[in-house]
Amino acid sequence: MSSSQQYQAESPKRVRLTRREKEILSLIGEGHPSKRVAEMLFVSKRTVDFHLDNIYHKLHVKNRLQALQLARRLGLLSASEVGDSGVGLEEP
Template sequence: MSENIRVLITDDHPVFRQGLKGLLHALGVEVVGEAENGPEAVRMAAELQPDVVVMDLHMPGGNGIEATRTITRTSPRIGVLVLTMFRDDDSVFAAMRAGARGYLLKESGAEEIARAVKAVAAGEAIYGPEIARRVLTYFTDMPDPRRAVFPELTDREREVLALIAQGRSNAEIAGTLYLSQKTVRNHVSNIFMKLHVADRAQAIVVAREAGLGESTPR
């Protein structure tokens, strides 16, 4: 590992900090400071400008999520690697939203931690195997966002509504979706009824407010 990587360790347990510091020193990494809580990490990160902040999440005196958010906002070049005992989805995704580039559990081995520090310093995103599986499962199980809009409509009706929102006529919709104009008229009537709108103009307003029809009409 490059000896040029400079790390700030943030954890409220002195014994853990000392152990991690020894591990990183053995790998040729310079530990430029140690913080006991989030606010201290923010202050030291601004002062020392390390390449990586290794961040615990739940600490007395200020949590790691807020510290991560502040550090990544004020010093975007600094990478935050979360190293914690917490494996729950709320903690993982809160850290990701706050800007953490990596998330490892404290049970991770030395090689895994070393690889993560190097990757985060290089601007990459890295997650431990268990965390990566959780993230993948989360996104695999996410509902189709198109179905979250107007769930009362069928997939075909949503397609028709999106084209209505683009200002397409029934004839143009029929040509685009390879349907008869009669079928399109039936879909349009069902859409109006389900959305409780009186006409095409109201349907366009409702659809565009929901983010449909943003592409340019052909």
């Protein structure tokens, strides 16, 4: 099964993100780097990265851009929760 077929096979009922994972993904989608997300949530950058790794694993993706796109496609995050600019999606 190709990656695109795998993504299409996923359904919102099968993929569940925690409230915190959604919060972090939303902030990343707004263009904030992990370090800034950590500051905003009063946690360490390592904690944010840990949550991102969990998100990547659950969604079967390799980076934040793929995670954001797939989360939107699956209805896990609304378009308003995820910025469309793509700014800040790559770690400096």
